[in-house]
Amino acid sequence: MVRxxxxxxxxxxxxxxxxxxxxxxxxxxxxxxxxxLTLGQINGTDVVLIARHGKKHQLSPTQVNFxxxxxxxxxxxxxxxxxxxxxxxxxxxxGRGDFVILDQFIDFTRRRKTTFHESFEEGARHTPMANPFDxxxxxxxxxxxxxxxxxxxxxxxxxxxxxxxxxxxxxxHMFRSWGGDVINMSVATEAILANEAKVPxxxxxxxxxxxxxxxxxxxxxxxxxxDVFNANVDKVKALLIKSVSKIA
Numbered sequence: 535m536v537r538x539x540x541x542x543x544x545x546x547x548x549x550x551x552x553x554x555x556x557x558x559x560x561x562x563x564x565x566x567x568x569x570x571l572t573l574g575q576i577n578g579t580d581v582v583l584i585a586r587h588g589k590k591h592q593l594s595p596t597q598v599n600f601x602x603x604x605x606x607x608x609x610x611x612x613x614x615x616x617x618x619x620x621x622x623x624x625x626x627x628x629g630r631g632d633f634v635i636l637d638q639f640i641d642f643t644r645r646r647k648t649t650f651h652e653s654f655e656e657g658a659r660h661t662p663m664a665n666p667f668d669x670x671x672x673x674x675x676x677x678x679x680x681x682x683x684x685x686x687x688x689x690x691x692x693x694x695x696x697x698x699x700x701x702x703x704x705x706x707h708m709f710r711s712w713g714g715d716v717i718n719m720s721v722a723t724e725a726i727l728a729n730e731a732k733v734p735x736x737x738x739x740x741x742x743x744x745x746x747x748x749x750x751x752x753x754x755x756x757x758x759x760x761d762v763f764n765a766n767v768d769k770v771k772a773l774l775i776k777s778v779s780k781i782a
Contacts, residue, residue: 537580538778539612539733541603543587543619543720551771552581562609564601564647568593571606576778582610586617586720595697595719601647604727614671614781615728615735618770620763621692621716622700622745622754624709631766633773634690634716634739635675637667641722642709643696648726659730666725671736671781678777679738684769690715692739694722700754706747717745738773740766 552574559570569585584603587593607615621634628634641648651659672688679686693709695701697719701709709717721737728735742762746753 535580535613536781537582537611537613538576538781539607539610539615540581540583540774540778541607541615541617541724542583542585543617551775552576552583558610560606560609562602562605564605564650565599567602567606568598571610573610576775579778579781581778582607582612596645598720598723600720600723600727601650604724604731604733605650608731608733612733614668615733616671616675616774616777617721617724617735617737618774619718619721619737619739620742620759621718621739622743623716623741624693624706624714624745624747625716626748628687628690628715628741629685630741630743630762631685631769632741633679633684633686633769634692634741635672635679635686635688636692636716636721636737636739637665637672637689638691639666639722639725640691640693640709640712640714641726642693643723645696646723648723650727650730661726661730663726663729666729667736668734671734674777674780675736675738675773678780679773682769682772682776684773687715690739692721692737693717695719701745703746706745709745710747716741738770740770
């Protein structure tokens with residue numbers, strides 16, 4: 535039976551898209567997840583939703599207990615995970631409000647717990663990560679987004695930085711030279727852990743800004759991110775609702 539986990543990112547901490555809603559507080563071997571779990575349904579499909587940064591967006595990217603979040607979703611029987619995230623564009627072709635269905639990441643974080651396997655006492659554990667985002671889920675997200683008429687990029691490499699600060703111009707240009715398409719502060723960590731947990735994982739990334747590399751644009755601000763995401767949040771909700779119904 536399909537049970538979909540949704541990780542709500544910035545601007546979608548509490549999207550109110552579920553029916554038959556209940557909440558469940560859980561503990562994990564890795565501590566508490568970011569928020570209580572919201573359980574419900576979307577068009578008959580069981581869904582478990584978690585707010586990545588907490589219900590009040592009180593957790594900075596470094597404070598997020600990614601291991602507890604992924605563990606909690608798997609422990610609730612989740613068979614697939616869809617995450618949402620705001621991101622900065624590193625390419626002029628990716629405009630504000632565009633969706634990017636990510637297929638690769640570069641992990642530039644420094645302070646995260648990125649594995650469930652901290653000890654090899656019971657044997658070495660090295661998780662393949664060549665293709666960290668699930669092909670089937672990505673296909674569903676791409677097809678649904680295009681059906682809905684949203685401007686969508688069917689692939690993209692995300693640079694995940696530690697945060698909470700934004701990039702310097704030198705860093706932003708470096709990330710562009712590495713082949714990055716967008717930048718954010720969460721996705722790589724989640725993707726790594728979801729792959730270790732063997733739960734198919736994919737991301738809807740919404741471009742909200744141009745980081746700070748674009749000379750004819752003001753450097754990114756949190757206020758700008760919120761404004762762009764809030765202006766497009768209904769599109770993200772529509773994409774999630776229709777996509778969940780197509781996961782098999």
